[in-house]
Amino acid sequence: MPKKNACAARVAAMTDDEFTELAAAVDERRCRDEYGFGTYAEAAALYRPDPACPSCGAAEPSRDGWSESGLQRYRCESCGTRFNSLTGTVLEHCRKELATWVGFVNLMRFNVPLDAAAETCRVTHQTAWEWRHRIFAAVDGCQERIVLKDRVWIDETYVNDTDLAHGYGEARKRGLSKQKLCIAVAIDVHKNPVAVVCGHGKPSAKRIRDGLQSHIAEGSTIVGDKEKSHDSLVRAVKGTHEAYRADVGDPVYLERMSLVNNLCSWLKRYLWRFTGMDPKNLQSYLNWYVYLFRVNQARDRWPETERVVRHLLMTDARFHSST
Known part of the structure; x- marks a missing residue:
């Protein structure tokens, strides 16, 4: 005979409000046990203990009490601005518990469709969409700092542009038409990737150079197909x-180009999960893919979800609804 749950009767007797409070407390405890923090205040104290002033950037502001949620408040000695430890981050003004946010980050790590993420986290579709783009805002600058070196493979891959201005609803043209968005892809021998949107159709030498030059160290060996537009980048x-x-x-050819060809294939499979995505957000989706690629590489040093939450707290970034 199975052992009876000692808490079952007490839980069954709870009112709806009591059960909701219990569920929140359980989620908070589970989050704390797994990641080391259960509330925004605990996470901010751990990863953002001494934030700079969000208005003027001055360091070492004065402590100015506590908010109702337990967040440390500060006052800038230089400009007088008052703020708390989450001001200037994408988690500012979040009303849902941190455990719900952590659950959403977990789902985003596996690129779960937005409707499924909203239902699992018990938030509206609009809230889930906003959270996704808050996370995008926090990681958008990460790829800009990546510089590939030594031996670098490059290629291009293409996805259909679903914007009405570029042929949506019309018969799809064959070849590399203006209905397709070009993504310039690169990866080095150290398994560091880059993916940059390079406009519509077959890219010119200038577009390839503008997209990838800042991401490749001088003197690197560039491996690619015999595409003429690559010559300018090499120079x-x-x-x-x-x-x-x-x-x-x-x-x-298949053996020597397998690394970048596989990356192109992985990128396409990733993007297929977001059918109907606004093309103007394509670069943000690519930035998230590259960011996760690097997070997964370092999983032995940092648990993946903990590292993403840490990044959200330590990065000064704001979400704009026009994104």
């Missing part, structure tokens, strides 16, 4: 060029 980074004719029947 710009003062690198060497190792080129192979794109032929899926050539085992040498």
